[in-house]
Amino acid sequence: MSNTERYLRQEKINGWDQDKLASASVMIAGVGGLGSAIATYLVSAGVGTVRLVDSGRVEESNLNRQVLYTEIAVGAPKVDVAAARLGVINSDITIEPVFMSITKNTVTEIAFGADLIIDGLDDDETRHILNKYSVENQIPYLYGAVQEWEGYVSFFNPPITPCLACLNVPRAQEKKQNQQVLGVASGLIGLHQATEALIFLSEGRATLSGKLMIMDCKRHSIEIVSLGIDPSCPVCSGRF
Ligand SMILES: [Zn+2]
Numbered sequence: 266m267s268n269t270e271r272y273l274r275q276e277k278i279n280g281w282d283q284d285k286l287a288s289a290s291v292m293i294a295g296v297g298g299l300g301s302a303i304a305t306y307l308v309s310a311g312v313g314t315v316r317l318v319d320s321g322r323v324e325e326s327n328l329n330r331q332v333l334y335t336e337i338a339v340g341a342p343k344v345d346v347a348a349a350r351l352g353v354i355n356s357d358i359t360i361e362p363v364f365m366s367i368t369k370n371t372v373t374e375i376a377f378g379a380d381l382i383i384d385g386l387d388d389d390e391t392r393h394i395l396n397k398y399s400v401e402n403q404i405p406y407l408y409g410a411v412q413e414w415e416g417y418v419s420f421f422n423p424p425i426t427p428c429l430a431c432l433n434v435p436r437a438q439e440k441k442q443n444q445q446v447l448g449v450a451s452g453l454i455g456l457h458q459a460t461e462a463l464i465f466l467s468e469g470r471a472t473l474s475g476k477l478m479i480m481d482c483k484r485h486s487i488e489i490v491s492l493g494i495d496p497s498c499p500v501c502s503g504r505f
Pocket of ligand 1: 430431500501
């Protein structure tokens with residue numbers, strides 16, 4: 266399909282740079298509820314390279330929110346199913362499925378070359394591994410988390426902003442069994458992350474830089490609070 270036609274309804278938007286988007290590379294950590302929304306919209310918008318990282322397989326309990334998957338995909342690696350689905354949405358870009366866990370030992374291989382690290386995770390431990398890599402390599406880290414009706418988004422890019430370790434972020438993202446997550450909340454927060462990614466990749470700035478967006482989906486309310494840098498942060502302090 267002609268790219269001219271595919272991007273016809275977005276390429277003249279004020280501030281938009283389709284070529285810049287086409288040359289951009291993002292790493293999406295986790296292709297679950299957040300990642301399904303993030304990946305679908307970034308692929309559709311024409312981000313040039315989208316790396317999908319997840320070591321999970323599709324489970325029936327994913328289907329309330331992880332909209333890339335169907336019942337027949339249960340048991341299959343999420344990244345393979347997601348890459349196949351996304352590849353037929355946009356065959357002009359590169360989609361890289363990576364069926365691996367993100368650990369201190371694998372993060373460099375997994376995140377290498379990305380212009381932006383996008384958080385589609387559900388646990389703090391992995392988030393802090395990504396945060397540390399982000400700070401050490403000066404790759405911005407677009408954070409997102411959801412619990413029940415609430416969600417959070419921030420854009421970490423030290424030394425301009427704090428890093429994740431500077432904050433006492435809401436503990437909604439502690440990994441636990443049978444965590445309660447509503448599909449629409451994952452979708453809404455994932456779309457805010459996708460929006461922020463498109464702003465950054467196209468315009469080189471981020472609206473939520475140094476800010477935390479707190480969304481109460483039930484009240485349809487959004488609060489945005491400024492975040493402070495912790496001068497004694499164990500990850501970013503004294504590094505720049
Ligand atoms: Zn920090």
